[in-house]
Amino acid sequence: MTASADTDHKRRGGWLPGQDDLEAWIEGHRERARANRDRSLHPSVAAFRHLFDTDPVIRMGMTRMIEQVPHGKRYQKRHIDDVDEYFSLINEVLTTAPAFSDGGMVTTPFAAILDWTMATPAGFAVYRDPKVNAALKEVLDAWAEFLDSPASLSVISDGPDGWKSAKAQQVVGMDQFEHDPDDEHWGFTSWNDFFIRRFKAGQRPVAAPDDDAVVVSSSESTPYAIATNVQRRDEFWIKRQPYSLEDLLANDASVDRFVGGSVYQAFLSATNYHRWHSPVAGTIVRAFVQPGTYFSEADAEGEDATEPKDSQGYLAHVAARAIIVIEADNPVLGHVAVVPVGMIEVSSCVIGDDIVPGRHVDKGEELGFFQFGGSTECLVFEPGAIDSFAVQAFPDPQRPALVHLHTQIATAARER
Incomplete structure (x- = not known):
């Protein structure tokens, strides 16, 4: 390999914010989940929870990975206190779309929730388990269904955490992309429709289109x-x-x-x-x-x-x-x-x-x-x-x- 970088690319790529902002987001998400504690688990999350309850090897691994998240002065708050909270935090994501935030943006909320458990000895094994990945796929498919729906358009707004805010438009460079500035949601039909927006014609010309070299x-x-x-x-x-x-x-x-x-x-x-x-x-x-x-x-x-x-x-x-x-x-x-x-x-x-x-x-x-x-x-x-x-x-x-x-x-x- 001729070059690489010793950095955390989840954060460098803008998928997760710095640690202080990530902790603040987690705390806010935890409060939202607690406020909705009486809400039933989505069927996909309930199936994942059933896997935890009925498979002793997976139950052991998931319990240990939460326990193995370290404490210390560099670690401000444990992201997940126990397995019940693990599933509660995941469940809360399924009815939310990623909002804009100047500095503390979390575009991948599942990664934010699972971040610490992923890098523990037990977590390395848990997230490679085929049964766990099959359960997670069902959860992610359910989230995809929400993100494909009009209900996910709430974040395509001009509020401070909306993608139509002046700061968000600057960060995204929205003037480069196809959209309807007069429409309430820019003409997009869902969060995913916004996420896969296209460049306007002429924005990215192909270098040497007739030169096959x-x-x-x-x-x-x-x-x-x-x-x-x-x-x-x-x-x-x-x-x-x-x-x-x-x-x-x-x-x-x-x-x-x-x-x-x-x-x-x-x-x-x-x-x-x-x-x-x-x-x-x-x-x-x-x-x-x-x-x-x-x-x-x-x-x-x-x-x-x-x-x-x-x-x-x-x-x-x-x-x-x-x-x-x-x-x-x-x-x-x-x-x-x-x-x-x-x-x-x-x-x-x-x-x-x-x-x-x-x-x-x-x-x-x-x-x-x-x-x-x-x-x-x-x-x-x-x-x-x-x-x-x-x-x-x-x-x-x-x-x-x-x-x-x-x-x-x-x-x-x-x-x-």
């Missing part, structure tokens, strides 16, 4: 890592988190083509664009969604839950993700794999209905989108296909550079 960014994102000589199988769970093609690509038939090649990975900010586009012109070979974990973290990055480390390389191998393999028009590039990864509560990687095998796509054409949460994306190239990359992975860790959609990120080799 120019590879463009497939998302509006910040470079995380560039790796070369990537192996078929590697120990992606260790501290340096190398890429393991067999696991990253879910044993796709194209794996052999990419052994010894390169991977470019970038992450998307909470307030930016969340659609993915083709980095090259070519023909779709395969396009599918690979189920995975939702709240698993790389324990090799450290067991101190008060300092959660980045796990993006690890997550690219285990989280829910789309895998789209494209045969580039440029024969030197060969096949290119686009792997959008749904980190934490992004259980929704939606591939476009027309992105099917045999379909030709232009460079910059839309492939699909994320919904409701934090996300990262990998581009995988064959060995010898790339002459040079035009971007760096975190040249300045304190001020990571956002790479706009359709910007040139690499140049193909002249020949192989």
Whole structure:
């Protein structure tokens, strides 16, 4: 890996605020949950609670992960006091949409609630358990249903915590996006409709549209890592988190083509664009969604839950993700794999209905989108296909550079 950053990218990407603001949000959410303590658990949460009550191994793990969250002066308040509160806090999320906040914004409330438990010894195991992930998927699907409904539009308002507020519009750069300024909710039909808003025509022109040697960014994102000589199988769970093609690509038939090649990975900010586009012109070979974990973290990055480390390389191998393999028009590039990864509560990687095998796509054409949460994306190239990359992975860790959609990120080799 040519570069990476020793930082917590959930926070760097704007998905969770600094610790003081996160604690304040948790306390407010706890008060809302207590005020609604008589509300029945949503069926998906009740099913998760039933799993806890009836599976002794899961009950042991979940109980221990809450107990293992450390105390100390750097830790102001325990996020979760006990299992009852764990389910109560989750239940409260299912009828709320992420609100804007200048500084204390929590766009991924499940991650905020589970943050500390995820990085405990027991939590590392719990969130890898297939039964737990199946239960969490039902919960996340229920939240997605709410976020797809008009009831989620309450935060698309001009109040201080609304996305139409002057500060929110500045942060989002709303003037770049398609919307109806005269409509009460900007013309959006739900929170998810707002989240996957499109750029206005002309906002992100495709670099060198007629030059097949120019590879463009497939998302509006910040470079995380560039790796070369990537192996078929590697120990992606260790501290340096190398890429393991067999696991990253879910044993796709194209794996052999990419052994010894390169991977470019970038992450998307909470307030930016969340659609993915083709980095090259070519023909779709395969396009599918690979189920995975939702709240698993790389324990090799450290067991101190008060300092959660980045796990993006690890997550690219285990989280829910789309895998789209494209045969580039440029024969030197060969096949290119686009792997959008749904980190934490992004259980929704939606591939476009027309992105099917045999379909030709232009460079910059839309492939699909994320919904409701934090996300990262990998581009995988064959060995010898790339002459040079035009971007760096975190040249300045304190001020990571956002790479706009359709910007040139690499140049193909002249020949192989």
